[in-house]
Amino acid sequence: xxxxxxxxxxxxxxxxxxxxxxxxxxxxxxxxxxxxxxxxxxxxxxxxxxxxxxxxxxxxxxxxxxxxxxxxxxxxxxxxxxxxxxxxxxxxxxxxxxxxxxxxxxxxxxxxxxxxxxxxxxxxxxxxxxxxxxxxxxxxxxxxxxxxxxxxxxxxxxxxxxxxxxxxxxxxxxxxxxxxxxxxxxxxxxxxxxxxxxxxxxxxxxxxxxxxxxxxxxxxxxxxxxxxxxxxxxxxxxxxxxxxxxxxxxxxxxxxxxxxxxxxxxxxxxxxxxxxxxxxxxxxxxxxxxxxxxxxxxxxxxxxxxxxxxxxxxxxxxxxxxxxxxxxxxxxxxxxxxxxxxxxxxxxxxxxxxxxxxxxxxxxxxxxxxxxxxxxxxxxxx
Amino acid sequence: xxxxxxxxxxxxxxxxxxxxxxxxxxxxxxxxxxxxxxxxxxxxxxxxxxxxxxxxxxxxxxxxxxxxxxxxxxxxxxxxxxxxxxxxxxxxxxxxxxxxxxxxxxxxxxxxxxxxxxxxxxxxxxxxxxxxxxxxxxxxxxxxxxxxxxxxxxxxxxxxxxxxxxxxxxxxxxxxxxxxxxxxxxxxxxxxxxxxxxxxxxxxxxxxxxxxxxxxxxxx
Numbered sequence: 001x002x003x004x005x006x007x008x009x010x011x012x013x014x015x016x017x018x019x020x021x022x023x024x025x026x027x028x029x030x031x032x033x034x035x036x037x038x039x040x041x042x043x044x045x046x047x048x049x050x051x052x053x054x055x056x057x058x059x060x061x062x063x064x065x066x067x068x069x070x071x072x073x074x075x076x077x078x079x080x081x082x083x084x085x086x087x088x089x090x091x092x093x094x095x096x097x098x099x100x101x102x103x104x105x106x107x108x109x110x111x112x113x114x115x116x117x118x119x120x121x122x123x124x125x126x127x128x129x130x131x132x133x134x135x136x137x138x139x140x141x142x143x144x145x146x147x148x149x150x151x152x153x154x155x156x157x158x159x160x161x162x163x164x165x166x167x168x169x170x171x172x173x174x175x176x177x178x179x180x181x182x183x184x185x186x187x188x189x190x191x192x193x194x195x196x197x198x199x200x201x202x203x204x205x206x207x208x209x210x211x212x213x214x215x216x217x218x219x220x221x222x223x224x225x226x227x228x229x230x231x232x233x234x235x236x237x238x239x240x241x242x243x244x245x246x247x248x249x250x251x252x253x254x255x256x257x258x259x260x261x262x263x264x265x266x267x268x269x270x271x272x273x274x275x276x277x278x279x280x281x282x283x284x285x286x287x288x289x290x291x292x293x294x295x296x297x298x299x300x301x302x303x304x305x306x307x308x309x310x311x312x313x314x315x316x317x318x319x320x321x322x323x324x325x326x327x328x329x330x331x332x333x334x335x336x337x338x339x340x341x342x343x344x345x346x347x348x349x350x351x352x353x354x355x356x357x358x359x360x361x362x363x364x365x366x367x368x369x370x371x372x373x374x375x376x377x378x379x380x381x382x
Numbered sequence: 383x384x385x386x387x388x389x390x391x392x393x394x395x396x397x398x399x400x401x402x403x404x405x406x407x408x409x410x411x412x413x414x415x416x417x418x419x420x421x422x423x424x425x426x427x428x429x430x431x432x433x434x435x436x437x438x439x440x441x442x443x444x445x446x447x448x449x450x451x452x453x454x455x456x457x458x459x460x461x462x463x464x465x466x467x468x469x470x471x472x473x474x475x476x477x478x479x480x481x482x483x484x485x486x487x488x489x490x491x492x493x494x495x496x497x498x499x500x501x502x503x504x505x506x507x508x509x510x511x512x513x514x515x516x517x518x519x520x521x522x523x524x525x526x527x528x529x530x531x532x533x534x535x536x537x538x539x540x541x542x543x544x545x546x547x548x549x550x551x552x553x554x555x556x557x558x559x560x561x562x563x564x565x566x567x568x569x570x571x572x573x574x575x576x577x578x579x580x581x582x583x584x585x586x587x588x589x590x591x592x593x594x595x596x597x598x599x600x601x602x
């Protein structure tokens with residue numbers, strides 16, 4: 001009688017023990033699969049929400065009046081546009097998005113408006129990231145809500161600012177802030193209007209130094225940049241940076257805490273059930289030893305059963321986990337779920353490899369105990 | 383030939399050591415039917431397990447044929463046991479999820495060939511269990527269980543059968559049937575070592591050994 005056949009018959013005989021063990025593996029795999037599958041949507045969603053919070057790092061000209069900058073968000077100083085390229089190519093400087101801006105408060109058609117020129121966003125080489133700010137084509141403009149409303153402007157109209165004609169590409173929705181009195185155009189157009197060729201007011205960035213093991217990540221950034229851009233200073237919008245860091249950390253924590261906990265609890269669960277199984281089968285083990293079955297075959301019976309539990313549990317757990325993610329994911333991650341949540345077949349392969357190993361490791365100690373049972377003792381028991 | 387020389391087995395426990403076998407010297411010839419008689423706790427089962435190579439003595443030597451049993455590796459001892467020794471227990475010790483034919487064939491090891499299966503069928507028929515081939519132990523009577531256990535013990539055509547109170551749970555009729563099968567095995571040249579606290583097997587015995595407190599009372 002083959003070991004596999006013995007395992008199969010024992011599983012049929014002690015269905016309850018098998019089903020409980022299967023449930024443990026299924027739970028672990030299903031949670032892992034659903035977390036991972038839905039987690040992709042969570043990451044995308046988090047990224048989108050983070051983008052909407054805006055840039056958190058401002059690199060401004062050295063002589064900026066900080067009092068004025070903090071009050072208005074503007075600086076009347078400028079620095080060379082070439083700083084953007086210099087910064088982007090600086091070794092050791094990590095960033096996600098860089099944006100060069102030139103802005104000035106100007107009087108236009110009886111209103112105090114802010115003219116903002118935006119250069120196309122720069123991302124690290126090789127990384128495709130959605131832009132945080134929609135690129136504006138040269139010769140066009142986005143007009144803030146109040147300006148459009150008061151002046152009766154609409155998309156397609158042409159406006160003229162200090163002799164430069166710009167076609168309105170978009171009239172923005174009401175935002176309840178300074179953007180409502182802003183005219184945005186391409187950086188080159190703004191430089192021409194303001195007669196500040198190759199000059200910018202600011203470089204905005206999403207930094208990547210939120211998780212360095214120091215209380216003052218900006219100090220590191222300042223040190224990194226000081227040598228490259230001696231005429232610039234760095235100013236961090238700390239609440240935004242912290243919120244971004246905390247949100248990312250929170251998502252990581254959920255994975256870092258819950259998954260090991262699930263693995264440990266399910267592992268212990270399988271181990272206890274395997275131990276109960278070994279105790280139930282003491283006399284069976286004894287008789288098999290008496291009939292000449294060696295330690296290897298007895299171990300194979302228990303670990304083989306664990307491997308079968310792992311394989312079946314992985315398959316069912318994958319199906320359940322994927323179904324959970326597909327069913328409930330879209331309710332949680334309303335924006336990205338439809339495109340991101342889908343069955344992850346590579347995870348099935350991983351589950352089929354790791355779940356049997358996990359079940360076998362959990363059953364290892366009981367299997368070793370089974371091997372060390374003294375048949376002379378177990379066969380004596382009535 | 384089974385030879386035990388100065389065999390001592392001591393069980394250690396927190397409440398003190400218990401000497402289950404105390405300086406046993408015994409020689410059992412090939413083809414002998416030996417009854418080991420003694421009250422409960424006299425060391426009968428320990429003696430059988432020691433002869434079977436399943437319980438290493440604290441001291442002494444056990445030899446079967448040319449083999450010093452406890453000098454063999456555990457794997458070699460398991461192989462030796464599978465090929466040379468059959469077991470019959472009072473509690474039958476059948477595997478509850480295997481039917482009769484599978485329980486008998488279990489003695490053939492993990493890889494059972496066709497001839498072993500045929501042999502198992504033959505034994506089952508011989509022991510009057512032909513109609514019960516696919517029944518599982520819980521569906522059998524005590525007598526049928528013990529006959530299945532004897533069939534399992536004899537599958538590998540062992541040289542020795544160790545029987546540990548095999549009639550202890552049987553009515554007199556079934557006990558007689560079991561003794562009859564063991565006697566038949568003995569008449570075909572097999573060695574039977576039969577442990578009991580009763581007298582039912584004495585009529586079949588070539589020799590009766592009395593065991594008391596781990597010592598042989600009447601070495602003959």
